[in-house]
Amino acid sequence: KKEKEKEKEKKKITMKRLLLCLVIAWSVVAEMTDQQRLEDFYKATFGEGWNIATNWDDESVSICQWYGVYCDNDGNTEQLILNKNNLQGSLPDNIWADWDSLKNFSVAENFIGGSIPNEVGQTTNLIELILSSNHFNGHITNALTQLTRLSVLGLSKLSLDGSIPTEIGNM
Incomplete structure (x- = not known):
């Protein structure tokens, strides 16, 4: 016993x-900090080959001074705008969850491929999501319907298939 x-x-x-x-x-x-998210994004999109990557490889510089990163008054990433900058690879899925400060994500006219990660739907404060003119494929994820504050969604000139989820029209 x-x-x-x-x-x-x-x-x-x-x-x-x-x-x-x-x-x-x-x-x-x-x-996960904004710096870690941005570093993962840099690696996943082959940052060493970007047209402009000022300060992205300098850990001694605030992320608010990195090219294309715009911060709020507290030093949190509010906008990431890297249009026409030779981004390649794919969007990492691990950066999106609880990225509450991010309001604008724009990577138009690059060479990013793969599918649009479902995890994008976890960045619930996004107001603008611009992915146009890239090499994304697959379908438009229903996870985008979780972005209730979204007012601009740019998905033109992509190789997406399937239909647009009807829920997107209700946003």
Whole structure:
């Protein structure tokens, strides 16, 4: 009987440790900074090949001084505008969640491919999302309907297929 009690206690401790690890892992993910998001974006879109990438590779400079990044008074990224800048690759899916400060994301007339990440729908304060004239493919994700503040959606000159989700017309 004592062996069963010991075994039960070991399982409880193991479960508590597992739960603690999950909580720690979640908090690390939840604390992604604007700088980390922008660095991931830079890597995913082959930033070293951009036409202009002033300060993007200088960690000693505030992100508010990086080319195409516009910040609010608290130093949070409010706009990312990198049109006609030779961006390639694809949009990373890990940068969008809880990016509450971002209001305008514009990367028109570049060479970004792949699908539009579903996670874009988690950037709920977006007012403008301009992806026009790139190489995106696939379908228009229903996740865009989560962007309830969106007033400008630029999806022209893309290789998208399927139909436009009817919910987008209700935004």
